Amino acid sequence: MRFTASAAFALAASLLSPLSASAFYLPGTAPRDYLPGERIDVFVNTLTPMLNSKLRSLISHDYYDERFHFCQPEGGPVKQPESLGSILFGDRILTSPYEINMMENSTCQLLCRSSVPKDDAKFINDRIKEDYGLNFIVDGLPSSEMKRDSKTGEIFLDAQGFNLGDDETIPDKPALNNHYDIYIQYHARDANHFRVVGVLVYPRTVDSMVAGSMSPDCFATQNLYLSEATDNEFFYTYSVSFIPSDVPWGLRWDAYLHVFDPKIHWFSLINSLVIVGFLVFMVAMVLYRTISKDISRYNAIDLSEEVQEDYGWKLVHGEVFRLPNRPMVLSVMVGNGAHLVMMCIVTLVFALFGFLSPSNRGSLATVLLICWTLFGCVGGYASARTYATVGGDQWKPNLVLTAVLFPTVIFSVIGLLNLFLIGASASGAVPFGTILAILLLWFLISAPLSVAGYFYGMKHGAFTNPVRVASIPRQIPPKPRYLHTVQAAILGGILPFGAAFVELYFVLSSLFGNRAYYAFGFLFLTFLVVVLTTATVTVLFVYFILCAEEYRWHWRSFMIGGGSAFWLFAYGVWYWASRLSLDSFTSVVLYFGYLFLFSLLNFLLGGSIGFVASYFAIRRLYASIRVD
Structure with missing residues (x-):
C-alpha cells in the first residue's frame, strides 16, 4: 500500500482483511x-x-x-x-x-x-x-x-x-x-x-x-x-x-503476507481488550447503580406535591433537548461521520470474506471509493434525522451542505497536495482523467444518493424526545475545569487512541513507507475496540456534564467522541520527528497534508459515534423518570 494525493480517500479506512497472514483469499487473476x-x-x-x-x-x-x-x-x-x-x-x-x-x-x-x-x-x-x-x-x-x-x-x-x-x-x-x-x-x-x-x-x-x-x-x-x-x-x-x-x-501469496512483530500485535490487542472490558464494566456498573438509585428516588417523589427538590441530572430535564448552537453544522458533521462509519463497516465485511485479494492491485482503494460513493445515502439520512431531532427547520441549505461541504474540503486539500506532486514531477500526481472520473462519481452518484437519503430521513422525521423543553433557559452554574469542551475532548480521546496507537504505528509505516500491511485482522478487532471505547467514554463524560447541570451536551459529545483525532495528529508529529527524515519542503507539506486529512476523517467518524451513543443514552435515561 502506497500513499499518494488521492489515496486520502482511503484514509478512514486502512481497513481490514483476514486475521492471519495465510488466510483464504479470492485470486484477482486466473x-x-x-x-x-x-x-x-x-x-x-x-x-x-x-x-x-x-x-x-x-x-x-x-x-x-x-x-x-x-x-x-x-x-x-x-x-x-x-x-x-x-x-x-x-x-x-x-x-x-x-x-x-x-x-x-x-x-x-x-x-x-x-x-x-x-x-x-x-x-x-x-x-x-x-x-x-x-x-x-x-x-x-x-x-x-x-x-x-x-x-x-x-x-x-x-x-x-x-x-x-x-x-x-x-x-x-x-x-x-x-x-x-x-x-x-x-x-x-x-x-x-x-x-x-x-x-x-x-x-x-x-x-x-x-x-x-x-x-x-x-x-x-x-x-x-x-x-x-x-x-x-x-x-x-x-x-x-x-x-x-x-x-x-x-x-503463492503466503510468503508475501508477512505480519511483522505478531507478538506486539497480540499484546496490543489483548491489552486493549482488557482495558476496554474493564472500562465498559466499570462504567456500566457506576452508571447502572447510580442512575438506578437516582431514578428510584425521583420516581418515589409524589408529583402532586407543590414543592419538588430536583437535583443532579434530573434538574436539567427541561433543558437537555434544547436546540444546540449551530444545529445545521452539527447535523452535517454527524451525517458525514455516519457515512464514513458505514463505508468502513462494508469494506470490512468485504475484506473478511477475502474479496480484497492482494493479487488484485488497488482493490482496497477501489472498494473504499465505491463504498464512499454508494453510501452517500447514509450520510443524507443521518443528517436529516439529526437536524430534525435538534429542531432545525432550514432543510434546503442543510441538504446542500450535507452533500458538498466535507467532500469539497477534502477534494480541495487533495487538489492542493496534487499541485505539489505535479511541481515535484512525482508519478503519484493524479492524472486529470482520474480526477474527472472521481468528480463524476461524486456529482452523478454520491450527491444524488445523499439527496435521496436526506428525503428518506425527512420522511421518517425527528426522534421523539421523552421530555418537553422549558420555555425559559436555566442559568448554568460553574463547572469543573475538566468538563470544559476542549479539556473534556482531550481527556476523552486518550482511551480510544490508547487502544489503537500500537496498530497505528504499522498503519503509518504502510501508508508513508511503501511497506505492505497485511495484519488487517488485528486492525479489524482494534477498530471494534476503538468504536466501543469511544461510545463508552463519551456517554460517561456526558453523564458527568449533566450532573454538573450543564445541559449543552450536543457539541461536547461530538467533540469528546472525536477527541482521539487530537492525539492522532500529535502522534503523527512524533512519528515525523522520530521515524522520518524528510529533506524536501514538498515531502513535509505532503506528510502534514495527509496527516491533517487522516485526523479530520477520524474526528468525523469518532464524533458521530460519540454523538449518536450519547443521544440514545440520554433519551433512554430521561424516558425512565417521571416528569411533571
Whole structure:
C-alpha cells in the first residue's frame, strides 16, 4: 500500500482483511500455465522511497523518467490497464525490455548501454541517498527479496522493492545498482506446464565496461559510481535463474503476507481488550447503580406535591433537548461521520470474506471509493434525522451542505497536495482523467444518493424526545475545569487512541513507507475496540456534564467522541520527528497534508459515534423518570 494525493480517500479506512497472514483469499487473476521457452512478461512500476532506518521522501517517480535513463523496450514502453484504486495509490505499470523465457536460465544478459549526463547523475545519486527502490511485477507478483524475521525466525518475501543503489560502501559516494539477479520460483504441474509462484530480485553494482569490448563483464569487482563532474557511460545487465518450488499457485501469496512483530500485535490487542472490558464494566456498573438509585428516588417523589427538590441530572430535564448552537453544522458533521462509519463497516465485511485479494492491485482503494460513493445515502439520512431531532427547520441549505461541504474540503486539500506532486514531477500526481472520473462519481452518484437519503430521513422525521423543553433557559452554574469542551475532548480521546496507537504505528509505516500491511485482522478487532471505547467514554463524560447541570451536551459529545483525532495528529508529529527524515519542503507539506486529512476523517467518524451513543443514552435515561 502506497500513499499518494488521492489515496486520502482511503484514509478512514486502512481497513481490514483476514486475521492471519495465510488466510483464504479470492485470486484477482486466473492462474497461467507457461510452456517451456514461453515468454514471461516483466512490468515495471514506479520508483518509491523505502522505509529502512528512516524514510527520507514521500515523492515517487515514474520508472521511465528521462532523468534515470533506464533501458526502454523497442517502440517505447506501453502503459498497462489499471484499476481506479491502483491509480489512486500511485501505480504506473509499464512494459519493460527484459526478456525472460520459462525454464531458460541466462547469465550476464545485456539490457542496454546507458548514457547519463552529469546533471542527471546528481539527480540519481540523490535518489540513492534517499533509499529509493525499484518495483518489478512478474505474473502479478511484485519483485521481492527473501529475508528472515529477526524476532520470529520466519522466512518471508519482502515486497518493498529493491534498492536503486548503495550508499553505505563509501560515505557520500553512492554506487548505482546496474545489474539485477532475477530468480523465478516456479511450481511444475507436469513436465510441460509451469506456474510462477515467487519473484526475487537481488541488485548489485558492477562497473562492467571493458576497454575495447562491447560485451559487459558482470563479474567485475569494481563498483559503479556516477560522476557528477563528467558524463557517464555504463551497461545495464541482468541474469535469470529458475528455482523449483513446492508451493502451489493458490498459496503463492503466503510468503508475501508477512505480519511483522505478531507478538506486539497480540499484546496490543489483548491489552486493549482488557482495558476496554474493564472500562465498559466499570462504567456500566457506576452508571447502572447510580442512575438506578437516582431514578428510584425521583420516581418515589409524589408529583402532586407543590414543592419538588430536583437535583443532579434530573434538574436539567427541561433543558437537555434544547436546540444546540449551530444545529445545521452539527447535523452535517454527524451525517458525514455516519457515512464514513458505514463505508468502513462494508469494506470490512468485504475484506473478511477475502474479496480484497492482494493479487488484485488497488482493490482496497477501489472498494473504499465505491463504498464512499454508494453510501452517500447514509450520510443524507443521518443528517436529516439529526437536524430534525435538534429542531432545525432550514432543510434546503442543510441538504446542500450535507452533500458538498466535507467532500469539497477534502477534494480541495487533495487538489492542493496534487499541485505539489505535479511541481515535484512525482508519478503519484493524479492524472486529470482520474480526477474527472472521481468528480463524476461524486456529482452523478454520491450527491444524488445523499439527496435521496436526506428525503428518506425527512420522511421518517425527528426522534421523539421523552421530555418537553422549558420555555425559559436555566442559568448554568460553574463547572469543573475538566468538563470544559476542549479539556473534556482531550481527556476523552486518550482511551480510544490508547487502544489503537500500537496498530497505528504499522498503519503509518504502510501508508508513508511503501511497506505492505497485511495484519488487517488485528486492525479489524482494534477498530471494534476503538468504536466501543469511544461510545463508552463519551456517554460517561456526558453523564458527568449533566450532573454538573450543564445541559449543552450536543457539541461536547461530538467533540469528546472525536477527541482521539487530537492525539492522532500529535502522534503523527512524533512519528515525523522520530521515524522520518524528510529533506524536501514538498515531502513535509505532503506528510502534514495527509496527516491533517487522516485526523479530520477520524474526528468525523469518532464524533458521530460519540454523538449518536450519547443521544440514545440520554433519551433512554430521561424516558425512565417521571416528569411533571
